């Protein structure tokens with residue numbers, strides 16, 4: 555990764571970490587999914603509302619506290635999945651997870667090809683200890699969409 559690109563990605567993460575989008579409660583949400591990363595202390599709750607078919611995410615929000623990577627990831631994720639179907643969202647979970655657990659050189663290629671704005675997290679591949687921070691909100695998303703209200707709180711441990 556070039557240092558310019560690295561700086562740009564870092565700026566985007568810091569911006570979303572300081573001013574998270576969609577940091578609000580959705581009243582009457584279809585899914586309310588708590589999530590916790592004991593390794594870092596990141597903690598939050600994901601809210602999802604679905605469209606009338608129940609297959610498309612109408613709105614997504616996340617309220618939590620934690621490190622800037624976890625906050626930024628939840629912010630960008632909730633923007634990204636709004637309007638996506640369940641299948642599209644779960645497919646994106648897989649792509650995102652594969653990207654940040656790939657060898658760093660490979661991560662950037664996968665990111666640019668498939669993930670658009672989520673590419674800003676490709677640098678996390680260089681810091682395995684932060685992977686759980688970057689995926690916390692995504693694990694909440696997956697649990698909500700695949701297990702529903704029965705999922706119980708998600709923990710990365």
Ligand code: ZN
Pocket residue numbers: 591594595596620621622623624686687
């Ligand atoms: Zn963290």
